[in-house]
Amino acid sequence: MLDIREIDVFYGAAQALRGVSMAAHPGRVTSVLGRNGVGKTTLLRAITGRQQIRSGKMEWEGRDLSRLRPEARARAGIAFVPQGREIFPLLTVRENLETGFSLLPRRERRIPEEVFQLFPVLQEMMGRRGGDLSGGQQQQLAIGRAMVTRPRLLVLDEPTEGIQPSIIQDIGRAIKYLRGRGDMAIVLVEQYFDFARDLADDFIVLERGQVIRAGVRADMDGDSVRNLLTV
Numbered sequence: 001m002l003d004i005r006e007i008d009v010f011y012g013a014a015q016a017l018r019g020v021s022m023a024a025h026p027g028r029v030t031s032v033l034g035r036n037g038v039g040k041t042t043l044l045r046a047i048t049g050r051q052q053i054r055s056g057k058m059e060w061e062g063r064d065l066s067r068l069r070p071e072a073r074a075r076a077g078i079a080f081v082p083q084g085r086e087i088f089p090l091l092t093v094r095e096n097l098e099t100g101f102s103l104l105p106r107r108e109r110r111i112p113e114e115v116f117q118l119f120p121v122l123q124e125m126m127g128r129r130g131g132d133l134s135g136g137q138q139q140q141l142a143i144g145r146a147m148v149t150r151p152r153l154l155v156l157d158e159p160t161e162g163i164q165p166s167i168i169q170d171i172g173r174a175i176k177y178l179r180g181r182g183d184m185a186i187v188l189v190e191q192y193f194d195f196a197r198d199l200a201d202d203f204i205v206l207e208r209g210q211v212i213r214a215g216v217r218a219d220m221d222g223d224s225v226r227n228l229l230t231v
């Protein structure tokens, strides 16, 4: 499991996270909710090692994460699907998927069949450049690329942002499938409340860098959590 206790994160003098605690468990989705600029991306950057924490504790599978560099966290089974997807536009779909190979021992360097079962369009477009794909296809590619590394913790930053409804559904199905496998913990940052609620087993709501609400999916019914997210 991922166990985060009371972490503080600063950008220079500005504090972006204040005593944030959360957990993520295999076979469960933890949704991280909150308005723009409350610290959601910063939390994911702290988990994946792109931002240092100043205090608090961060453990993954019982191991202290806080001193590990991003590559070491990736090797420890943590995969990140960043906001904006960060596909390599000049590499083909196949080459984008294969970038994950560097983390794997030679004998495991293949693209899991599941990637194409979940996102058949990627198989059709294997030879096309990443930059030629639609935004939704790029998002599928970014999730596929993360899956290639066989993560045990998948961290997704706003996967529905700017994406058409039919592909949002495909992405929701893929996340449910990965959760259903039971061996992967998933942390999902999402502004689209209904999508986040549909997928969440557990959730937290951030406001100005602090957790103002935490609970399980049933606690998201009614409007009390939704109202925290409307301006």
Ligand SMILES: Nc1ncnc2c1ncn2[C@@H]1O[C@H](COP(=O)(O)OP(=O)(O)OP(=O)(O)O)[C@@H](O)[C@H]1O
Pocket: 011, 014, 016, 034, 035, 036, 037, 038, 039, 040, 041, 042, 043
């Ligand atoms: N590199 C940075 N340097 C300084 N301040 C930053 C930096 N990145 C983010 N911040 C500030 O930290 C706070 C949290 O930002 P963050 O991007 O984590 O929020 P967010 O909830 O993910 O927002 P969004 O939904 O808009 O991505 C904001 O006030 C933001 O302006």
